[in-house]
Amino acid sequence: EAAVTQSPRSKVAVTGGKVTLSCHQTNNHDYMYWYRQDTGHGLRLIHYSYVADSTEKGDIPDGYKASRPSQENFSLILELASLSQTAVYFCASRGGWGNERLFFGHGTKLSVL
């Protein structure tokens, strides 16, 4: 079974602070994604990447940056955390076309106070 590991599993941050969420996959997958989950909003795409050293904006990128330094690692960065960014964040990876199944991490519960 493909593995996607997120760290930390939960985090409490202060408003205005910097937060980095990390994601590591051992699936040899090209595509990686960051989603946030909120009640009533489902899973919304923040950033994604289909190759190392390149990232793409998703549907709600404002307030977030992403970094893909290697095929295995994909980080989500909140430079100035805000209350509205309190949510559960999921990282996912998948292979190329013909292999579209997403493998999710366990999620990171972020609380911004």
Place this chain on the structure above:
Amino acid sequence: GDSVTQKEGLVTLTEGLPVMLNCTYQTIYSNAFLFWYVHYLNESPRLLLKSSTDNKRTEHQGFHATLHKSSSSFHLQKSSAQLSDSALYYCALTTITGNTGKLIFGLGTTLQVQP
């Protein structure tokens, strides 16, 4: 841009009754891939069904869905609900647009199955 609509936020059923969760989508591209993901409490979302073939039924774990491109629909069905089916269900869409692989989800439908 592409979008996925799941109109029901919550579906409550009695065990043994049939399940139908609605999913419609919009895209300008013909090569649409549709998915159903299931998210059980305290677990990661995982793939339940997928399809890219028009009018072909796909089945897994008692659930089935048929992609109808003419109506842009991919409804999830099951003949008899079980208590263990209670979960959050997401419909998702991706299309072959260059090599970007953007994948988007609907708002999700929570299925509650009662005894």
